[in-house]
Amino acid sequence: MKNQKMYEPDDKMISLIRDNYNLLQSLGSFGISLGFGDKTVSQVCEEQHVDTYTFLAVVNFTINGYRDFDDATCLSMPTLLQYLKASHDYFIGFQLPFIRKELVDALDDKDNLARLILKLYDEYARSITAHMKYEEKNVYPYVEALLQGKSVTDFEIDMYSKHHGQESNKLRELKSIIIKYLPSDGLHNNQLSATLYDIYNNEEWLSLHAQVEDEIFIPAVRRLEQKLKQSDVTAKISNMIGKNVEGTEALGEREKDVIVALVQGMTNKEIADHLCISVNTVITHRRNIARKLQIHSPAGLTIYAIVNNLVDISSVKL
Numbered sequence: 001m002k003n004q005k006m007y008e009p010d011d012k013m014i015s016l017i018r019d020n021y022n023l024l025q026s027l028g029s030f031g032i033s034l035g036f037g038d039k040t041v042s043q044v045c046e047e048q049h050v051d052t053y054t055f056l057a058v059v060n061f062t063i064n065g066y067r068d069f070d071d072a073t074c075l076s077m078p079t080l081l082q083y084l085k086a087s088h089d090y091f092i093g094f095q096l097p098f099i100r101k102e103l104v105d106a107l108d109d110k111d112n113l114a115r116l117i118l119k120l121y122d123e124y125a126r127s128i129t130a131h132m133k134y135e136e137k138n139v140y141p142y143v144e145a146l147l148q149g150k151s152v153t154d155f156e157i158d159m160y161s162k163h164h165g166q167e168s169n170k171l172r173e174l175k176s177i178i179i180k181y182l183p184s185d186g187l188h189n190n191q192l193s194a195t196l197y198d199i200y201n202n203e204e205w206l207s208l209h210a211q212v213e214d215e216i217f218i219p220a221v222r223r224l225e226q227k228l229k230q231s232d233v234t235a236k237i238s239n240m241i242g243k244n245v246e247g248t249e250a251l252g253e254r255e256k257d258v259i260v261a262l263v264q265g266m267t268n269k270e271i272a273d274h275l276c277i278s279v280n281t282v283i284t285h286r287r288n289i290a291r292k293l294q295i296h297s298p299a300g301l302t303i304y305a306i307v308n309n310l311v312d313i314s315s316v317k318l
Contacts, residue, residue, distance in 0.1 A: 006060055009042035009052050016041070020063055025205070029086040030055055030079070051076035057216060058083060062208045067215055075220050077147055081140060084217065087209055088132045095205075096125045099198055106191035107182075117177060124170040128206070146224045157221040171203050251292060256310055258285045262298065263305045 007016055013036050016023055027034070032055075036044045045052040054076040060066040103121060107114035142155050178196060251259070254275070261271040268286075272279045290296050295304055305311045 006064065006066060007041065007056055009045075009056065010040050012038055013041050013044045014038060016059065022201075022205075023059065023063075025090060026059065026062065026083075029083045029090060030058075031082060031086065051079040054079040054083075058212055061212065061216060072219065073223065075216065077143065077220055077224060080217050080220060081143060084209075084213065085136070085140065088136065091206070091209075092129050092132060095202060096128070099195065099202060100125065102191070102195040102198060106188055106195050108188070113177075113181060117174065117182075120170065120174050120177070124174065127170065143221055143224070146221070146228055149228065151228060156225060157218055160218075171199065175199055175203075251289065255285050255289050255292075258282060259289060259301055259305050260310050262286075263302050263311050 005019065017027075030050050032044060032048050032050060036047075039047075041056065042052045044050075045055050053074045057075060058080075100118070100121060103118060107117060109115070138155065139157075139160055142152055142157075145152050175196060178192060182192060254277075257275055258271060261274055266274065268279050268282045271282045275282075289301075293301075293304060295301055302311075306313050
């Protein structure tokens with residue numbers, strides 16, 4: 001049964017474990033070792049180099065489903081990545097092989113149904129492993145690139161689906177077969193019951209893992225993507241200003257006049273009349289402006305004109 005207390009940095013770490021023993025595995029995934037005595041959550045996290053805010057966000061979410069973080073921007077992406085990667089290592093390297101060994105010990109290897117159960121479990125394990133390996137190969141490197149300020153054009157987090165329905169169906173089928181169709185002697189029945197208990201815990205853990213990805217990790221990645229996009233826009237504007245200062249691809253005076261007229265909303269014909277040139281000359285100037293500045297939109301030209309003091313921002317209709 002879930003403890004409805006919302007844990008805070010000043011709570012003692014031992015209290016979290018006493019109230020929710022299933023947090024023991026989460027501690028390992030965060031890289032927190034036991035032996036912390038009566039220290040508080042914040043003390044333990046600081047000493048073991050774990051972001052306290054992110055740790056409590058995951059803990060309070062997995063225990064009570066608490067989603068309303070005070071400030072989601074405070075979540076530490078490196079801490080989340082460490083947690084998710086370590087969770088994968090635990091699940092693939094320990095949990096899946098451990099349950100398989102339990103099944104082997106509890107089943108009669110001469111029984112055809114028992115062999116089918118192992119086959120079904122192996123299919124489930126392969127499917128889960130493939131899903132997690134996909135994350136490790138594609139999703140996590142993408143997020144690490146974002147953290148380094150690198151723009152990745154062929155992937156974004158919304159392309160990644162976080163559904164585990166097929167795997168859950170296989171696990172439900174496995175549990176159902178064991179419960180319904182495998183009567184056994186007392187010893188094997190006890191072994192199967194213990195294995196079933198671990199399978200149920202496995203299912204609950206996997207569900208919570210997926211929810212942490214859906215409700216905490218993916219929204220945090222979206223914020224990171226948005227931040228990087230905003231930085232890209234700022235960089236492009238700065239680059240545009242820098243080119244002008246350095247005199248690279250400098251505009252002629254007539255081309256500047258054309259930009260000012262365009263920003264004021266004039267058509268090609270109106271610009272031609274205003275500057276006493278032909279429409280074809282206006283078109284040529286516009287083509288040269290686009291080539292030199294690599295700006296093709298009216299909004300882009302307006303920004304250029306403002307930052308380079310060709311027009312006053314108060315005279316521009318925004």
